[in-house]
Amino acid sequence: MNILIPHNWLQDYVKTDAKPADIAKALSLHAFSVEKIIETAGGEPVYEIEITPNRGDALSVLGIARELRALLPRLGFKASWQERKNKIGRVVDKLKLDVQIEEKSLVPRFSALILEDVQIKDSPDFIKRRLEAVGQRALNNIIDITNYLMFDWGQPMHAFDYDKIKGAKMILRQSKKGEKITTLDGVERKLPEGVIVIEDGDGHLIDLCGIMGAKNSEVDENTKRVLLFVQVYDPVLIRKSSMALGHRTEAALRFEKGIDFEGVIPALWEAADLMKRYANAREASKLIDILNVKYAAKEVLVDYEKINLVAGVEISKKEVNEILRGLGFEFSGQKVKVPSWRYDDVDLSEDLAEEVIRFYGYYKLPDKLLTGNLPKKTNQGLFFLELVVKLFLKHQGFFECYTNSATNQALAGSGALKIANPLTEEFKYFRTSLLPQLSEVIEKNLGYSDQIKVFELASVYLAKKNELPAQPLKLGLVVRGMKFLEFKGVIEALQKEIRIKNLLNFNIREQKDGLLAVELDFEELARVVERAIAYQPLCNFNSIKEDLTFIIPPGEITYPQIEKIILETDKRILRLDFKGIYKNFLTLAIEYLDTAKQISSGQTQEIRKEIFNQLEKQLGVKLKL
């Protein structure tokens, strides 16, 4: 999340000679990325800073100032800390608030204070100017002060008009589905179940906790008594509610990242102090402070050895200690106490290592390449084969495509896995075949050329009961403008290219618009690849070659049947090639070789006779005379 931090607001805490550009660079390299420096209309620099989700403590001027206090002196800049006094006010047991909390975990800390004699007017200029610099519209002194503290200390707070809380009673609970509340922005919101809300003595919802106050209890120009309200809510519940309502407020964004548990009461007194000064307010109640969780300080071991190991260089103990102290960690023996504002974020020695090394400076660490042992197994065969296949197809004029893993229901095929929370209909079902999407690619590119050939090598997704879906790699090929046998030839040659001896069967689908498509199981292809090729001794005898033309009789008959019969006739038949077909006249080229002695024409004649004999007997195929 990005925040805006005005340079001169920072000076309330750290007086420094570092220029804005120095501060931006220091923060970027050691803490948080400063995306840019903006200037306000008055020419004041404002940092736009990206705060990582683990650092809710830094979503405030104070949080950034704390980093700078520790960081700037290390970089040679002056940085003097302006300590802010804790402004504990008077407690008066006059006005009451009846608080009922339905479930303790909803609100780990609940604090409030009632103020009276309030004069609603405009805020002083410095507050208005600063709020404007961080993009917050000024409204009136009371509301502005609550917002001001949120940006200043990172503690969101709310002010109710005390007199609008019926029965001076608050019931903090989770919403029931369908309850309605009109928030301060005037929008009526229908609530899902489980959102944290407050109900008053009349049963009205008066707050959408941690997100935005309700219209019916807002502070307006007639307000005389104010309930100042400062809480720590369950961060997960706030995020879920805020997301579900589509209402991401500055308050919610801070609550959901965690609040400094020990900062709650000082922030409340700071706000009360400002209200006394700028709204003439006076304390009118006791401090309400309900602790619903046990909060115990957290200690973490400082592992100097680990720090050096992780850094890859030696950082002296003295420097480690200095850095940690600067960031607010207090030493007790080998351990440090984690500051309250870092409570959710620092747990392990490794977390401390990060603190130390980022302040030491990642740019100061040397660049080293790995030494030591190498992995024992590589298993790179399949990846190598992929590249061989892709290059082969590329050289046959194919375009390699990458299509989405998921598609619409029609293209995905039956039994496809469904995405529970799709973004679009076109990305809703996991494909069970590559071919429909590849065919679609051709249809989309029809104007490109008369002949289009595409392929993709990727997974398909097959549901399995009670198991991870099978995600086998498939090779899909789709062509247009290519003859059937030409396409078939490519797939046969592809198999030979990767050293498959007994070609796998495949099924060419003839689709509309003359598209031809094949899908091969790539993992199966990889399995039947010959690992080592057995060498055939070279033969010094000559072979005899001849062409024979046969008549294919009517009836069901296939080329492989003919091929099989011929090849099985005699082991001296070295090879058989298809030469051509005219009408039903099939011409074959046959090569004879005897590896033991020179074959004679008399011998080939005998073999030939047997071929004729077998073909006629088994298939009714005769020689064309």
Added chain:
Amino acid sequence: MDLGELKNLISEFKSDAKRLSSVADFEELRLKYAGKKGKIAQLFDVFAKLKAEEKKEFGKKINELKNEIELELVDLQEKFLNKKVESPLDKFLKTLPGQKIEAGHLHIITQAIRDITEIFKPLGFVRTRYPEIDFEWFAFEALNIPSTHPARDEWETFFVDAPPDKKYGRLVITPHTSNGQIHEMLKNELPIRMLGISRCGRRQEDISHLQTFFQFEGLAVDKGISISHLKGTLDYFAKNFFGPGREIRLRPYDFRFTEPSFEVDINCALCLGKGCKLCKGGWVELGGAGMVHPNVLKYGGIDPATYTGFAFGWGVERTYMMKSGTKIDDIRHMFGNDLRFLEQF
């Protein structure tokens, strides 16, 4: 000399030519007919003395005869000297473009993956691929991402509409390749130097995001691995992938599965880090990296007291687009499969 004699001359030449048996014979024949004082030259002498009205027909015939004999001589010369003599047309023909071989194209993602793999190979990184649809446990839990983390929300990550597994949770479309870290660690073979490249899916699509995309994930686990090794490895990658003069820097960041975590920047291709209009500040973001979180090592069955490791996981398409010179302005071209786009690579 008249036209009849010209006819005799050609048949005389042909019968002479039949009798050739050596290179010397050929040379003699050539001189006899086409030499400076040979029969053709003599014909031109005769021609010069003719009257204008006779010249037209006679001249035409002589030229025909001359061409015929010269062509025959070329053939004979090729035969006897075994040397090809090229005519001007022959020479022109060779200047025509070569016969086109259908090129075909590897997709830019394949090319990027090949480049990346080749760069990491000499460092001993072994390529792996782990499931794109995996159980939540591998994609989140074991990566130290608790169920309350925003990455596990329905609006960030795709889930499969299927009953959850008792042990491993729901089926999820992995939003990163980091599930591969856990699978690799659980193989129980140390040391690890893995380059996992797989498809992932995220619930967003715009000019710089795709619902399907590729990541490459580097993981090294061994004794004594430090941030310095990560820096060295990424710097090596940057220089080899993007070019000499390119450098990387690490900035603090936060990821659940690494500690410390970094955002990796590379100096701008144009200004090399000085700062210019393109990059604003000299550096551009490349991706995330970090030291493997001790909890992740534990989930992978590795003792974090003995072993450390580093990891990084970056988008293949995005990283390739950042290579200087590609100028691809919209990542959606990558899965658009417009052949006019694909043919450019």
